[in-house]
Amino acid sequence: MSSQLLNLPTTASFQCLPITDAVRTFIRVHGERDGAVVIASRHTTTAVIVNEMEERLLLDLEQWLERMAPAAAPWKHNDLELRPNIPADEPRNAHAHLQALLLGNQAVVTVSNGELQLGRYQDVIVVELDGPRPRQVSLQWLSA
Amino acid sequence: MSSQLLNLPTTASFQCLPITDAVRTFIRVHGERDGAVVIASRHTTTAVIVNEMEERLLLDLEQWLERMAPAAAPWKHNDLELRPNIPADEPRNAHAHLQALLLGNQAVVTVSNGELQLGRYQDVIVVELDGPRPRQVSLQWLSA
Amino acid sequence: MSSQLLNLPTTASFQCLPITDAVRTFIRVHGERDGAVVIASRHTTTAVIVNEMEERLLLDLEQWLERMAPAAAPWKHNDLELRPNIPADEPRNAHAHLQALLLGNQAVVTVSNGELQLGRYQDVIVVELDGPRPRQVSLQWLSA
Numbered sequence: 001m002s003s004q005l006l007n008l009p010t011t012a013s014f015q016c017l018p019i020t021d022a023v024r025t026f027i028r029v030h031g032e033r034d035g036a037v038v039i040a041s042r043h044t045t046t047a048v049i050v051n052e053m054e055e056r057l058l059l060d061l062e063q064w065l066e067r068m069a070p071a072a073a074p075w076k077h078n079d080l081e082l083r084p085n086i087p088a089d090e091p092r093n094a095h096a097h098l099q100a101l102l103l104g105n106q107a108v109v110t111v112s113n114g115e116l117q118l119g120r121y122q123d124v125i126v127v128e129l130d131g132p133r134p135r136q137v138s139l140q141w142l143s144a
Numbered sequence: 145m146s147s148q149l150l151n152l153p154t155t156a157s158f159q160c161l162p163i164t165d166a167v168r169t170f171i172r173v174h175g176e177r178d179g180a181v182v183i184a185s186r187h188t189t190t191a192v193i194v195n196e197m198e199e200r201l202l203l204d205l206e207q208w209l210e211r212m213a214p215a216a217a218p219w220k221h222n223d224l225e226l227r228p229n230i231p232a233d234e235p236r237n238a239h240a241h242l243q244a245l246l247l248g249n250q251a252v253v254t255v256s257n258g259e260l261q262l263g264r265y266q267d268v269i270v271v272e273l274d275g276p277r278p279r280q281v282s283l284q285w286l287s288a
Numbered sequence: 289m290s291s292q293l294l295n296l297p298t299t300a301s302f303q304c305l306p307i308t309d310a311v312r313t314f315i316r317v318h319g320e321r322d323g324a325v326v327i328a329s330r331h332t333t334t335a336v337i338v339n340e341m342e343e344r345l346l347l348d349l350e351q352w353l354e355r356m357a358p359a360a361a362p363w364k365h366n367d368l369e370l371r372p373n374i375p376a377d378e379p380r381n382a383h384a385h386l387q388a389l390l391l392g393n394q395a396v397v398t399v400s401n402g403e404l405q406l407g408r409y410q411d412v413i414v415v416e417l418d419g420p421r422p423r424q425v426s427l428q429w430l431s432a
Contacts, residue, residue: 002178002288003256034290036326036428038180038252042263044196050393051385052332056364056371060382061389064357069208076200083200094204097195101205104248104392105194105266108326110428112291117426119330122393138261140180140254142286142430144290146322146432147400182324182396186407188340213352220344227344238348241339245349248392249338249410282405284324284398286430 001030002141010131014062017126018053019137023109024116026139033114034144040106041137045096045130047103048137052121065129069098096130103127108142145174146285154275158206161270162197163281167253168260170283177258178288184250185281189240189274191247192281196265209273213242240274247271252286289318290429298419302350305414306341307425311397312404314427321402322432328394329425333384333418335391336425340409353417357386384418391415396430 004026008017023037039048051057075094080086107124110117118124126137148170152161167181183192195201219238224230251268254261262268270281292314296305311325327336339345363382368374395412398405406412414425 003254003261034428036430038254040194040252040254040261042261042266044194044263044265049389050328050332051389054365054371056367057382057385060363060365061386064386068212068356075204077198077204079200083198094201097201098205098208101193101195101247103389106252108252108328108394108396110291110326110328110426112426112428117291117328117330117428119332119424121332122330136263138254138256140178140256140261141288142180143288144429144431147398147405182398184338184396184398184405186405186410188338188407188409212356219348221342221348223344227342238345241345242349242352245337245339245391250396252396280407282398282400284322284400284405285432286324287432 004139006137006139008126008135008137010128010133010135013131015128015131016058018123019126020123023124027111027116030141032143034112036108036110036142038106038108038140038142039124039137043135045093045100046135047100047105047127047129048107049103049125049127050107050122051125053123065099068102069095071095091130093130099129148283150281150283152270152279152281154272154277154279157275159272159275160202162267163270164267167268171255174285176287178256180252180254180286182250182252182284182286183268183281187279189237189244190279191244191249191271192251193247193269193271194251194266195269197267209243212246213239215239235274237274243273292427294425294427296414296423296425298416298421298423301419303416303419304346306411307414308411311412315399315404318429320431322400324396324398324430326394326396326428326430327412327425331423333381333388334423335388335393335415336395337391337413337415338395338410339413341411353387356390357383359383379418381418387417
């Protein structure tokens with residue numbers, strides 16, 4: 001198994017889901033000892049980051065992203081009546097696209113001698129920016 | 145063929161060029177079925193992103209980047225007379241460097257069973273931030 | 289040798305350390321000619337970028353990051369008295385976490401025919417955002 005799809009239902013509009021343990025399990029099951037894992041979101045309004053799961057830092061992150069790209073700003077993408085073929089449940093989520101671009105939608109983490117090469121405070125975190133929704137993240141092993 | 149250089153002449157100062165089809169062709173020609181493709185810009189004032197090619201969202205992106213790092217701000221990099229060995233046609237483009245850093249200059253997309261693992265709304269997009277110019281993007285296959 | 293840990297002691301709160309030569313040496317010693325190198329920071333308050341080592345641009349970068357996420361803003365992560373199990377020397381560095389997220393903590397650079405596929409103005413740069421500190425960056429070869 002060189003790839004895996006993680007199903008991650010989210011439960012809030014903004015949410016940080018640590019998946020480091022799932023990545024470690026994937027590496028163990030895959031069985032190779034040197035290389036890297038790509039963790040890539042299949043969505044345009046989520047991000048994948050590597051940082052610290054500290055509760056108050058995540059509150060800062062949420063507020064900072066809202067300042068950088070406010071949900072209520074007059075984004076053109078949100079004028080649904082001006083866009084063709086829009087489904088009835090289309091969200092107004094330009095801010096979430098821009099926030100996802102700011103954070104990035106994928107991470108590559110290195111594996112050496114079977115161990116994820118993360119520092120003490122680093123976790124792999126999927127960031128929901130326009131939830132709640134069912135989400136999928138693709139894991140792919142790459143060989144050294 | 146494990147690598148390819150895409151030549152992408154741009155025609156505007158800001159431009160979003162979708163290259164998903166070129167990446168798919170590269171994968172088919174390369175012939176392996178599991179791994180990833182790195183898409184990396186060879187420039188310091190372009191970006192490579194994975195997001196949605198929705199016309200009005202791209203207008204939002206352009207205006208947002210201009211707000212985040214305005215072209216006309218008093219950037220030190222733009223004081224050409226204070227920098228050594230500057231060619232006559234050196235652009236004043238500090239904003240484009242910073243915008244490129246915000247978006248990132250490379251993407252890694254995963255390939256499983258011969259198929260690019262992108263979601264329904266995801267495209268691989270080269271973002272010109274200081275055009276028009278001839279640009280080059282490097283594609284590199286990585287094995288599972 | 290498919291991986292290497294670079295030790296990078298930093299000497300200032302903000303600092304840009306070019307490591308392109310170290311990456312080239314790693315590629316030469318590793319000996320394969322086609323693939324990529326992942327350069328990943330093991331810290332939550334540093335970044336790894338690919339851009340230009342132009343002195344005045346790096347001053348712009350420092351000031352821009354300070355505007356995007358100011359050190360002195362009232363970040364919740366910096367209320368150390370409200371966080372459990374905090375060591376005596378815990379830094380107030382929420383801004384550095386957010387700046388690291390903006391820039392990204394890892395880069396993937398492609399290698400073709402033994403040569404790093406970087407453009408003329410591109411360097412691989414480790415960005416210290418909360419120094420000075422001893423820092424470590426992980427290099428990992430990935431095969432084509």
